[in-house]
Amino acid sequence: MRPLGYARVSTVAEAVEIVATDPAGAFLAGGTTEIDLVRLGVARPDLLVDINDLPLHDIDDLPGGGVRIGALARMSEVARTPAIAGRYPGVAQALLLGASQQLRNMASMGGNLCQRTRCAYFRDGVSPCNKREPGTGCSALDGLNRGHAILGTSEHCVATHPSDVAVALVAFDAVVHTAGPGGVRRIPIDDFYLMPGDTPDRENPLRHGELITAIDLPPAGIAERSVYLKFRDRQSYEFALVSVCAAVRVEDGIVTEARVALGGVGTKPWRARLAEQHLLGVPATAESYAAAAAYELSAAVPRRHNAFKVELAQRAIVRGLTQAARGGMR
Amino acid sequence: MGIDLTAEAASRHQAPTVRGPSEEPVVLTINGTHHTVGLEPRVSLLDALRDRLGLTGSKKGCDQGTCGACTVWVDGRRVLACLTLAIACEGRQVTTIEGLAADGEPHPMQRAFVEHDAFQCGYCTPGQIMSAIALIEEGNAETDEDIAEFMSGNICRCAAYPGIRQAIKDVRDARERP
Numbered sequence: 001m002r003p004l005g006y007a008r009v010s011t012v013a014e015a016v017e018i019v020a021t022d023p024a025g026a027f028l029a030g031g032t033t034e035i036d037l038v039r040l041g042v043a044r045p046d047l048l049v050d051i052n053d054l055p056l057h058d059i060d061d062l063p064g065g066g067v068r069i070g071a072l073a074r075m076s077e078v079a080r081t082p083a084i085a086g087r088y089p090g091v092a093q094a095l096l097l098g099a100s101q102q103l104r105n106m107a108s109m110g111g112n113l114c115q116r117t118r119c120a121y122f123r124d125g126v127s128p129c130n131k132r133e134p135g136t137g138c139s140a141l142d143g144l145n146r147g148h149a150i151l152g153t154s155e156h157c158v159a160t161h162p163s164d165v166a167v168a169l170v171a172f173d174a175v176v177h178t179a180g181p182g183g184v185r186r187i188p189i190d191d192f193y194l195m196p197g198d199t200p201d202r203e204n205p206l207r208h209g210e211l212i213t214a215i216d217l218p219p220a221g222i223a224e225r226s227v228y229l230k231f232r233d234r235q236s237y238e239f240a241l242v243s244v245c246a247a248v249r250v251e252d253g254i255v256t257e258a259r260v261a262l263g264g265v266g267t268k269p270w271r272a273r274l275a276e277q278h279l280l281g282v283p284a285t286a287e288s289y290a291a292a293a294a295y296e297l298s299a300a301v302p303r304r305h306n307a308f309k310v311e312l313a314q315r316a317i318v319r320g321l322t323q324a325a326r327g328g329m330r
Numbered sequence: 331m332g333i334d335l336t337a338e339a340a341s342r343h344q345a346p347t348v349r350g351p352s353e354e355p356v357v358l359t360i361n362g363t364h365h366t367v368g369l370e371p372r373v374s375l376l377d378a379l380r381d382r383l384g385l386t387g388s389k390k391g392c393d394q395g396t397c398g399a400c401t402v403w404v405d406g407r408r409v410l411a412c413l414t415l416a417i418a419c420e421g422r423q424v425t426t427i428e429g430l431a432a433d434g435e436p437h438p439m440q441r442a443f444v445e446h447d448a449f450q451c452g453y454c455t456p457g458q459i460m461s462a463i464a465l466i467e468e469g470n471a472e473t474d475e476d477i478a479e480f481m482s483g484n485i486c487r488c489a490a491y492p493g494i495r496q497a498i499k500d501v502r503d504a505r506e507r508p
Contacts (some may be wrong), residue, residue, distance in 0.1 A: 001372045002372065003350070003351035003352075003370065003372055004350060004351055004370070004371045004372040004416075005348050005349065005350045005351050005371060006348070006349045006350050006371035006415070006417050007346045007347060007348045007349065008418075009346050010421075014346050017346075018346050018348075028415070028418070030449075031409075031413050031414060031415065031418070032395055032413050033373070035413045035414070035415065036394050036395055036413060038372075039393070039394070040394075046351075047348065048371070048415070049346070050418050052418070053334065055332075055334070056333055058332030058333050059332075060332045060333065068332075068333060070332070070333050076407075086343055099483070100398065100484075101408065101461070101464075101465070101468070101470070101480050101483055102398060102401055102408050102409055102410050102461070102483045103395060103410065104482065105407040105408060105409050106409045106410065106414070114495065154492020177335050179335075184335060184336070212332050213333065233472055234479070235482075236479050236482035237482040237483055258500055
């Protein structure tokens with residue numbers, strides 16, 4: 001591993017200033033992605049600024065019914081918090097289906113949102129990769145792309161975003177709070193993730209030295225009966241081939257509101273807005289769900305090894321909506 | 331509200347101290363004992379334990395957070411020592427497999443692993459045991475499904491899983507008896 005400087009900070013201002021003024025500085029929270037990528041030589045900071053002592057660990061109810069999750073709250077803590085498990089079951093389930101308990105004990109919520117793709121060409125440190133070294137090309141386009149994206153891709157990158165919980169947060173319009181050299185701001189989570197386009201190295205709008213401080217979930221509403229389903233090569237401790245967060249409100253057999261978001265298929269946590277629009281006012285049946293799913297996936301661009309995801313994602317949407325309509329996971 | 335997100339809070343300030351990148355004294359608390367050891371900040375907790383402190387019970391399997399052989403507790407929570415910087419553990423309580431036996435008596439989970447032959451080569455065993463004890467403390471050992479799911483971060487290439495699960499159930503049930 002490359003030599004590293006280390007600083008432990010106790011205030012947000014200190015954290016922001018020290019990273020903002022050092023072009024090779026980076027924040028260190030749980031370290032589950034950062035230390036891994038530094039050891040691989042893919043991330044190359046000279047200075048790690050340990051933010052674990054910052055007062056950003058709490059999970060609080062917000063006036064009006066939402067929940068504020070501190071950026072340093074650990075995945076395992078968030079998943080077992082009654083406000084999350086009870087009012088946002090899709091969020092809790094997404095957390096519990098990610099990684100292992102050891103990693104969930106380490107990984108912070110802010111770090112989870114910023115985790116990097118599992119694309120093997122990105123992680124190997126040597127293959128052409130526009131995300132790691134802009135302009136070198138994309139090895140996955142015609143390479144081993146079984147795990148790669150079919151939605152939101154470009155000719156420069158087809159990497160998926162690996163987070164499970166981000167999929168659920170996108171479904172329920174979470175808001176990301178940050179503090180940076182230019183002050184504080186709030187970013188709707190769907191805007192927090194950028195499409196690769198011709199700049200796949202830019203995955204989010206964070207500026208250098210800008211720190212996620214909290215994530216707000218709006219009042220639960222439809223999320224109270226949400227589900228998160230994950231389909232993968234083994235039953236536990238594996239990234240998604242396809243995952244779905246779904247919630248649906250049905251009145252007199254007709255869908256009046258729906259939320260659908262997908263993991264494992266998009267270059268960003270994928271809000272399935274086409275499917276959601278297609279569901280409004282239709283009978284709450286498997287046929288309707290399948291039609292909506294087909295509409296969403298009509299935009300898919302499959303590649304040699306991942307064409308199966310087009311069908312799998314549609315079936316996942318149907319199953320997710322069916323389970324959500326039955327009353328969710330509880 | 332517990333978290334202050336105002337610009338005013340974001341501007342409070344103290345001067346940070348940068349340490350490294352060369353070796354410097356780091357104070358680690360391992361199994362209740364303080365150790366001062368010269369370390370570069372890039373040294374993982376796992377390498378500090380094994381190569382600098384002679385605590386070789388924690389094992390290095392993958393060194394990338396996928397196998398669980400290096401599982402230890404930091405401030406009572408099971409974590410992966412290979413993805414943890416040693417210097418980041420200053421001021422925290424680290425517990426390793428060497429810290430489990432009290433007065434030379436094995437921990438009940440260690441005894442249960444022996445009784446149920448919950449290993450073959452033994453390389454993953456320290457991590458399995460550190461996870462298994464934490465699993466019960468977390469309340470995640472109530473059903474067979476929970477045990478399978480919440481132990482999935484500890485891989486056993488010899489596939490001693492049936493014995494591992496039986497050892498966990500034995501210790502869980504013994505604790506529940508009045």
